[in-house]
Amino acid sequence: MPFNDLFGNRRIKRVLISYLRNRMVPPAMLFSGGGSVNLKGFALGFAKALNCRDRKDDFCGACANCRDIDREMFPDVRLLRPDGQQYKKEQVDFIVEDQVRRPLQGERKVYILESAQRLSESSANAFLKALEEPSEATVFMLLTPSLSGILPTIQSRCQVLRFTPPAPEDIRKYLLEQGMEAEKATLLSRLSQSQRLDVIHGDHGEVLEARRSVLDVLTSLLRHEGEGDVLVELNNLNRRREAFIGYFRELVNLISLFLRDIMVLKAGGDDSLLFNMDFKEELMTLCQYSGEEKLMYLVRRMETLLRDVQRNLNAKVLTQEFIRSFTDQEPGIG
Incomplete structure (x- = not known):
């Protein structure tokens, strides 16, 4: 090679x-x-x-x-x-x-x-x-x-x-050449636009399957129905630093993409702008739980948390800040 x-x-x-x-x-x-x-x-x-x-x-x-x-x-x-x-x-x-x-x-x-x-x-x-x-x-x-x-x-x-992240279309073409189904290749190429998810060298199945559980977490947090369960799961992972960091980075990454999709739907944007087109109907139902300002605030908080992961911030602090992003209100948001 x-x-x-x-x-x-x-x-x-x-x-x-x-x-x-x-x-x-x-x-x-x-x-x-x-x-x-x-x-x-x-x-x-x-x-x-x-x-x-x-x-x-x-x-x-x-x-x-x-x-x-x-x-x-x-x-x-x-x-x-x-x-x-x-x-x-x-x-x-x-x-x-x-x-x-x-x-x-x-x-x-x-x-x-x-x-x-x-x-x-x-x-x-x-x-x-x-x-x-x-x-x-x-x-x-x-x-x-x-x-x-x-x-x-x-x-x-x-x-x-x-190094420059490959263009989504190049990723789609590459995945198709590797024998992947067209629908799955298109979806992964869209997810690659986050420039944080490795959809080429990671486990394709795990990336796609992880979105289901992450969307369930986001749904609970936006509806304020289960913050305690999310906190317990993250605290259990705190004892194993490497496992926690891997899970937390993927969790925050995917939540950030879902939040951006909700913003696109609330604004009546084109479906081609969605990262997670296959979850469109479920995301539409979540539009009612947060206004545009709150969604923008949450996206900024997810970006901050991703930087905090890179700075090796304490796992307990990361967990607390993550939960607080959804339970607290940003100043100026009613």
């Missing part, structure tokens, strides 16, 4: 290939982009291209090195993730010490940091040491949905590559 087989972001592909061809690989790169952008796929592809046995300035995806990188078994390519809520300083200390050692098997040592915005202040400051004195055989790739969570001092030491 060479670079050309990666979906979208042709400009980024050309940039990465030019680095390889010109032998001018930056010691540190920062990949930024959300939604259906496959940051991890591009990072692993570049790591494979640096160490592929069979191709020059690209990767084959089939040689022993490429296969081992995909399985996270290649000794010179390390894929790192936060240990709990944030990266621990011990994780970064290991990188600082390990990156000066020569590669064991490949041409380059590669460190890929997923969710780099979750570097704590102490781990980020420790990581600066590695960026300031990189080994010639080492490449760092930091992945983040948004640059806002990355320290300016780290950004300034990285080559920043901004």
Whole structure:
């Protein structure tokens, strides 16, 4: 699977290939982009291209090195993730010490940091040491949905590559080429416009099925019939940070899309503007429970909560703020 087989972001592909061809690989790169952008796929592809046995300035995806990188078994390519809520300083200390050692098997040592915005202040400051004195055989790739969570001092030491979410029509075409039914492909392409939902690389079935339960939650909150049940469910998830963050991000994302659909329906907008066309009738019934100002307020609150998730706000605080968005009135709303 060479670079050309990666979906979208042709400009980024050309940039990465030019680095390889010109032998001018930056010691540190920062990949930024959300939604259906496959940051991890591009990072692993570049790591494979640096160490592929069979191709020059690209990767084959089939040689022993490429296969081992995909399985996270290649000794010179390390894929790192936060240990709990944030990266621990011990994780970064290991990188600082390990990156000066020569590669064991490949041409380059590669460190890929997923969710780099979750570097704590102490781990980020420790990581600066590695960026300031990189080994010639080492490449760092930091992945983040948004640059806002990355320290300016780290950004300034990285080559920043901004990935662009694919257009809905491109997503629809891609899904159809993968054999998906036309109706489902159209629906997922509309949902992709939120630029936060990954409808390409995530579980398509889970994304579509999750909307049913989320709409039930939104219905309860707008009708003020079951806030306590929603609170109990979120509090139960609070004990497992990773499970809570994944569920909460999807919950708030989908509620934001449903709220926007309700606003479109209240304004008499065209059906083509709806994210969730298949739920139109149910959404029509919810129009009576909130005025336009309240809906706008709720959309803004959902956007704020999504940013708070990126800032690693405490799960209990996120839960309280989420429920309060629906139970409290915004100043000026009667």
